[in-house]
Amino acid sequence: MGLTKISQGYVWVKNRWHPKANRGYVKRAILVLEQKLGRELTPEEMSHHIDGNRMNDDPANLEVTTRSEHMSIHKPVIKRWDKNKKHRTPCSVTVKRRPSTEATQ
Numbered sequence: 001m002g003l004t005k006i007s008q009g010y011v012w013v014k015n016r017w018h019p020k021a022n023r024g025y026v027k028r029a030i031l032v033l034e035q036k037l038g039r040e041l042t043p044e045e046m047s048h049h050i051d052g053n054r055m056n057d058d059p060a061n062l063e064v065t066t067r068s069e070h071m072s073i074h075k076p077v078i079k080r081w082d083k084n085k086k087h088r089t090p091c092s093v094t095v096k097r098r099p100s101t102e103a104t105q
């Protein structure tokens with residue numbers, strides 16, 4: 001798919017001509033989603049990582065949402081986590097907290 005980099009927890013692909021490119025890179029999630037849909041995302045549409053892992057760009061893990069849908073998916077959780085000043089970025093907030101697995105210590 002070309003040169004990639006990781007930034008803000010996302011995988012980006014170098015593509016300066018893509019309508020959703022940001023400083024010459026477009027989120028790989030968007031490219032995968034567009035391939036899955038067979039069309040370009042509209043400016044109102046956003047990619048959402050179903051499992052909350054922003055680097056899991058598997059087509060099965062990606063769904064298209066509108067901006068407002070995406071907000072409502074994340075909003076309640078963002079609010080709660082904001083209080084603790086962590087995990088504020090959309091698409092990381094739906095990750096379920098892993099139970100502590102330090103029994104073998």
Ligand SMILES: [Zn+2]
Nearest residue numbers: 048049090091
């Ligand atoms: Zn999301």
